[in-house]
Amino acid sequence: MERVKEDSPITIKDDKGNLNCCIADVVSLFITVTDKLRLEIRAMDEIQPHLRELMETMHCMSHLSPDFEGHRTVSRWPETLSDMSTSDELDESQV
Incomplete structure (x- = not known):
């Protein structure tokens, strides 16, 4: 009902009332990307979906300041990967 009152559809991700869930998602996605790199899975199409989801989830967290270093670091990677086929x-240096 709160989303209806705010005119915020369920398809819009935010952290209102879901901060712990957002934190868990960020940690899980970060571990997934890190594990893929440790297992030497380096193909762009294997890394990009998880990295993009990590970035989107981090941007939904209103508790993080916009100048948080993690935002800048994670935001650079989709740009790098989008230039790749x-x-x-x-x-090795990118990993």
Whole structure:
């Protein structure tokens, strides 16, 4: 009912009342990306979906300040990956 009153559809992600869930999602996605890199899974199409979801989830967290270093770091990666073709892999320095 709160979303109806605020005219905020359920499809819009935010952290209102869901901060702990957002934190858990961010941690889970970060671990997933890190584990893929440790397992030497470096293909752009294997990393990009998880990284994009991580970025979107972090942006939904209103408790993080806009100048939080994690935002800047995570936001740079989708830009880097979008310049790559699907079959490209990250090199050692990118990992």
